[in-house]
Every structure is written in structure tokens, then in C-alpha cells.
Amino acid sequence: MPRKENLKSPIFICGCSRSGTTLLRTILGNHSNIYKIKGETFLFTKNKKLIINALEKKLSNPNETKYLIMSILASLFEGGLNAIPYIEKDEFPAYIKRMSDELMTHEKVDFINDVYDAFDLCANYLAQKENKNRWVEKTPTNIHFIPFTLSHYPDAKIIEIHRDPRAVYLSWKNAEHEYFKKSDFLEAIVTWRKSINAGLKYKNVLKDQYYQVQYKDLILSPENEIKKLCEFLNEDFEPQMLNVKVFNSFFEDTKDKTGFNKIAINRWENLLSENEKILVDLLTKKYRDVLNYPDSNAKLTLSNLLPFLLFTTKTSIESRKEIGEILKSKITLLIKGKGL
Structure with missing residues (x-):
């Protein structure tokens, strides 16, 4: 299902985990024209087949279409992995049900044939509901499946953020999420190497569609780097893009702190x-x-x-x-x- 003409090309953020992808999504989400998809959907990473398997249903009646829309909305708001229990149990939060009721009256709901049609409808709807004319999705592992992403969105803008591997390793080592606790130190190094290798390859191929930003540069010169990002996206720089909370730090209390944490470099x-x-x-x-x-x-x-x-x-x-x-x-x- 094609996007509405007044929506600009979507933005996909990728890179190695613990490299600043969440920070970058927050920055872009502060722009008045860009809707920030809150969850990591994993819908464009083919190695997360569990999510697609949970979502793929034969759309033979309106009830199944609504189920698919609720599943996608849960993925957009809660993240793809967190949405799986809702999908498998067919038990969704009330706000998801209310929103799906609205979407079921949309003029393009009859054109939904698969997961990606439903994703497109939901993402566009959420952006337009907040008077935004494009959206940004962030799943770090998208970097390994960029051709797959572009097969659905040929005009997409891809932004990769990379970070010193020793800083990535330290952040990985101290992360609270269960995934990082279960992996060992070599997993961080291997993941970084693979992500960088993929990024270098796609940067050379995609050229004007692909942009690399270094975490250190973003932290030390945020306004300058964000202006470059805006130029790449053909958006005007807006000062509120600099208003970010300090988060994802496991070494100090960051409650209510704002700005760019130079200590982390x-x-x-x-x-x-x-x-x-x-x-x-x-x-x-x-x-x-x-x-x-x-x-x-x-x-x-x-x-x-x-x-x-x-x-x-x-x-x-x-x-x-x-x-x-x-x-x-x-x-x-x-x-x-x-x-x-």
C-alpha cells in the first residue's frame, strides 16, 4: 500500500547496539515534522522470524485484519519483542484496541494484504495524527537487512550511528537488559565488527540515501552534527532537537538531567x-x-x-x-x- 503523497520518505536508524541509536531517535523525534516510533519493531530484520510468525495471519475477514493492526500497533508502541505476548495471547492494552477501532474505518484498510501493509498504514496514521509528515523507526539490527528495508521503502533515508568499540563493549557489559546479560564479551565485539562491516558496504552503495554519524562527534558538537543530519534529511534545523534527557547510563544517577553526556565518550x-x-x-x-x-x-x-x-x-x-x-x-x- 503506497504512502500518502504528503508524507516524506521514512527514516530508519541502525547500527551496533549500545552505540547511541536511542539518543539519535530522540533527537530526530524532537523535530516538528518527524514522528518517533517508540518501539524497536524488528519488522525489517529477517532474523527475528518469531515476530513475523506471530503476526502473519491469513486476512480472510475483518476480525483478522483488526488483529493484525493491533499487533502492529503493539509493536510500534511497545517494541516487537515485547509485543509477542500480546499477539500470542490475543490480549491487547485498551489504548491499542481504541486506536485499532479508529484505523478499521480508514479508507485504505481494505488494501491490507500483509504485515508490511499494516505497518505502513499504522505508521502513517500515527504520524499524521500528530501533524507530522514523516516518521523514524529505530532497530539497530536493521543494518544487516537494508536491502530488505529498501524493497518496501525504496526512497527511505538510512542513518547509521557508530561508536568506539571499547565504549560499546563497556556499555554492553553493564547493560541491564536480559539479552546483554546472557551474552559474553565476544558477542559485543563480533556484533560491532559485523555492524561496521555492513555499514561500510552500504555507505558506498547507497551514497545519498545513507548517512553515517559518529557518536563522539554527536556528543561533542551536537548542534553542528544535528544540522548536518537535517541537511541530509532535507529538514530545517530546530533548536528543540538539542533538548534530550541523559539516559542509558549505568554509572550515575541521570534522573532529570538533560544534555549530552561527554563523560560517556x-x-x-x-x-x-x-x-x-x-x-x-x-x-x-x-x-x-x-x-x-x-x-x-x-x-x-x-x-x-x-x-x-x-x-x-x-x-x-x-x-x-x-x-x-x-x-x-x-x-x-x-x-x-x-x-x-
């Missing part, structure tokens, strides 16, 4: 161990060099590498093999006295 220098710095340095160097993230001041020794070869990791077999080969090659060089 290099906090890893004091909070990571020498072993951790060395490992992240080593496994991310290829991409750090491209993105101009310098080495840390940690010194590589045989003693701080050997333990990691014995570490049991939850990452994929392919990732373990690749990382193991990198570590073994560096250990071999150290034994031969050649250092890095």
Missing part, C-alpha cells in the same frame, strides 16, 4: 581492564583504522592473550573460528618476538 579508558582493552583493540583494529579510532595505551603481552583462547563464548562457530585465528596469529608473533 572515554569512560572505558578507566573502567576496562588492560586485558579487555587489548582484546577489543586486537579484534577491531581492521575497522578502527578505517573509522579513525586509535589504539588504546594497553600493552600487548602473551599473558593477557592466552586466557581468551580458553574462553567459552556464546557467539557463532564462524565468529569463534575467526577470532581464534586472529588471537593465535598474534600469539605466534609474540612468541617469535615480533610483537604486534
